[in-house]
Amino acid sequence: MTDSKYFTTTKKGEIFELKAELNSEKKDRKKEAVKKVIASMTVGKDVSALFPDVVNCMQTDNLELKKLVYLYLMNYAKSQPDMAILAVNTFVKDCEDPNPLIRALAVRTMGCIRVDKITEYLCEPLRKCLKDEDPYVRKTAAVCVAKLYDINSQLVEDQGFLDSLRDLLSDSNPMVVANAVAAISEIMETSTTASQIIDLNSQIINKLLTALNECTEWGQVFILDAVANYIPKDEREAQSICERVTPRLAHANSAVVLSAIKVIMKLMEMIDPSTDFLSMLIKKLAPPLVTLLATEPEIQYVSLRNINLIVQKRPDILKSEMKVFFVKYNDPIYVKLEKLDIMIRLTNHQNIAQVLAELKEYATEVDVDFVRKSVRAIGRCAIKVEQAAERCVSTLLDLIQTKVNYVVQEAIVVIKDIFRKYPNKYESIIATLCENLDTLDEPEARASMIWIIGEYAERIENADELLESFLEGFHDENTQVQLQLLTAVVKLFLKRPTDTQELVQQVLSLATQDSDNPDLRDRGYIYWRLLSTDPAAAKEVVLAEKPLISEETDLIEPSLLDELMCHISSLSSVYHKPPSAFVEGRGGVPARRSHLPRMGSDELTSDLPPLQMTPQASVIPNVDSLIGDLLDINPPMAQQPSMMVPSASLAASSGSNQGSAIMDLLGDGLDTFLGPSQPDFLGGGGGGGGSSGALGGMNDIFGLQSSATFVSAQEVWLPSAKGKGLEISGTFSRRNGQVFMELNLTNRAIQPMTSFAIQFNKNSFGLVPTQQLNVPSPLLPNQSVNLSLPLGTSGPIQRMDPLTNLQVAVKNNIDVLYFSCQVPMHVLFVEDGEMEKRIFLATWKDIPVQNEIQYEIKDVQYNADTVTQRLRTNNIFTVAKRSVDGRDMLYQSVKLTNGILVLAELKIQPGNPSFMLSLKSTTAEVYQGVYKAYENSLHL
DSSP states (O other): OOSGGGGOOOOSSHHHHHHHHHTOSOHHHHHHHHHHHHHHHHTTOOOGGGHHHHHHTTSOSOHHHHHHHHHHHHHHTTTOHHHHGGGHHHHHHHTTOSSHHHHHHHHHHHHHOOOHHHHHHHHHHHHHHHTOSSHHHHHHHHHHHHHHHHHOHHHHHHTTHHHHHHHHTTOSSHHHHHHHHHHHHHHHHHOSSHHHHSOOOHHHHHHHHHHHTTSOHHHHHHHHHHHHTOOOSSHHHHHHHHHHHGGGGGOSOHHHHHHHHHHHHHHGGGSOTTSHHHHHHHHHHHHHHHHHTTSOHHHHHHHHHHHHHHHHHOGGGSTTOGGGGSOOTTSOHHHHHHHHHHHHHHOOTTTHHHHHHHHHHHTTSSOHHHHHHHHHHHHHHHHHOGGGHHHHHHHHHHHHHTOOHHHHHHHHHHHHHHHHHSTTTSGGGHHHHHTTGGGOOSHHHHHHHHHHHHHTGGGOTTHHHHHHHHHTTGGGSOHHHHHHHHHHHHHHHHHSTTTOHHHHHHHHHHHHTSOOOHHHHHHHHHHHHHHHHOHHHHHHHHTOOOOOOOSOTTOOOHHHHHHHHTTTTSHHHHHTSOGGGTSTTGGGOOOOOTTSOOOOSOOOOSSOOOOOOOOOOSSOOOOSOOOOOTTOSSOOOOSOTTOOOOOOOOOOOOSOOSOOOOOOTTSTTGGGGOOSOOOSOBOOTTSGGGGGSTTTTHHHHHTOOOSBOOOOOOEEEEOTTTTTTEEEEEEEEEETTEEEEEEEEEEOSSSOBOOOEEEEOOBTTOOEESSOOOOOSSBOTTOEEEEEEEEESOSOBOOOSSTTEEEEEEEOSSOEEEEEEEOOGGGGBOTTOOBOHHHHHHHHHHSOGGGOEEEEEOOOOOOHHHHHHHHHHTTOEEEEEEEETTEEEEEEEEEBTTSOEEEEEEEEOTTOOOEEEEEEOSOGGGHHHHHHHHHHHHHO
């Protein structure tokens, strides 16, 4: 009897009936009721009202009933989090059940219930299950760690589950190892910190390869993917891994085969090309790839998309397997087209005759799309194999004689490309092409024919008549045809000016006066002005010698190809796009930033000419646009980091402020603790107001005056997935009065990197590099280099959002790469920011009360003197200190590189770890950054 009866009820008020059945004493009736509930839930009915009653059914030894209840819990726990907690005790109890199936079921379900309140109760049962004696429970627990990490990553790291996962890699059961690898891979995709804890080394890789032989198919895929991400120490280790992975090439499952190919293709980069071992690997890779083409069409297509990448990387693997890619009559169109593409990639002077005969046969098929692609393929063969170009042209002429409309049109399109590749060689066929002029109705074919007429106008006697025939319906033509027609007529005029003057005036008038298309109109005006002002220059521009078209115009860019090779057997290899292009925000990588400008032909150069520096305003300008200036060919570089920037008036605070009017403790009565009059000036380096700080002049005696501020931990700014193999991490520091960008560059690609350069966009504080990147060249695969890049603050200024945002472009031999990072504001605090007491008091009173904002700094374990010392190290200077009602009050000043002053009042209650910070400035936008600087100074 089937379960379909549970979906056929038509009763009204069935929730009440189900409630009664769920509370029945009879186990069979209770199980039937739960099945009805699950059935209702499956068809979309809301049965959440039965939550307490279903939860009561958990107390059972019946495994089937327990599974049903757990299924219900997973579905409704999120909408009923408070009720879900009622099930926690049962979960914990089930995790200690004698039956391993129930233990595994309990931990799996707890991992699937995405409720924060439950996760803290999951830790202890999960820890036990990770060390369970039964491998089925352990492998389930391993996957549960990945699920828990997705809910609360910090909890997983704090509880040490990542270490437990790493231990499972050494488990005696291969399925446990496979699940542990899968969980680790999932975690490392979404976390930058986990990779530091779970580091794959040669010892772990050996254990994974040992487990490989005994795993299920999916387990083998997980392990092979993990091995593919490992970079061997040397060529010998790479060869050893290849030898142990090679048997997987004979596996029956295509996913395992492709994963094994991915590992071998990646490791082949580390093996000396001259060795026999590499030749042996190449021979071994061909049979499994051929075997993949004997499967179902869908798997064939995926295999062909992967083979397309492999052939571009190493065409010698399949160079003698051309016949495998010949199209079969019953292949689906998507398989046919992909095979055709690979055939062209494998074509060479040895097999061209065979390929041409096959393509000519394809051109007589009934499938129009396939025929078009076949004709184009003949043209691509002509361009790729010069020795066979004449034979290809002859084949195309034979196809034109068939008079099949779409065949003729495609042939004309590809002949245009052949003319571009081999100028002045096959022009004798132009007369044959012109015979078919009237049959052309597709824009691309008409545009190609017009290009041929314009390019070879001097050889076609009636070229003016042919072009004039197109002008009759000029406004009805496609834009592509109109643009080509305009250019062709201008070419004709420049070659035969006497008898085509009226024709060129007619087409220029149609393009500029009667057209609404801006592209066409602009090109028309350019030609008109060129012809009217300087016909000789027009001739040089329009009739300039054209570069030969390349042999393979559709090859994937090498750096992208290297990245895609790392993603063989995934969606990336089918789309031929990196994962970041179709999965936004994956792997801890921020989504693509559209506000960063794209760099085209302009490149960053490492030998930029020195520029004359001009003083920059020290006030952050209010600029609405965040569009940067990374496209400047000659970016202004700070030549003199120590150059003084002229001081400007402080920016007035704009917008509403969060702060409320509070008692001004620096008001009446403060004058009483001010000492004798001090010189009336700001700052003064180590003199002036310096002696009136809490430490007085003792710093110099005891060497407490540090020349370096604290440095926060490095962050990954550019992951290798976004950086085409280059990973950039870094932080900022301040030493001896200068800001430094501390960089770590790691080459995660499989090719060396050279020609590094760096450039900053305009930013809020005028930060610019004072020198170019000094990267050892080349930066080899898996090699890292640490750099300390000095920065100046005299560059162009533009207000960013957030204020401390810095947009950076880094160039190397592969591409120009973009990323943005946050500059911690404490590195912008200058050493001469200590104010004299009276000036501090006057400035505090001058700043409006509404500009004052309060922050709370929690968990500070220092007294007032230690706080003063720590803050002074980071250029936050204590001007005065006094006690009010048992609280220590510190009055402090900060000066930024652009001259902005921030005054602070820090209230410290002895025994209370929470401090109150009040900030005052005419530029309220800097408050958040200053507050963060206080937080970091007092906690790190």
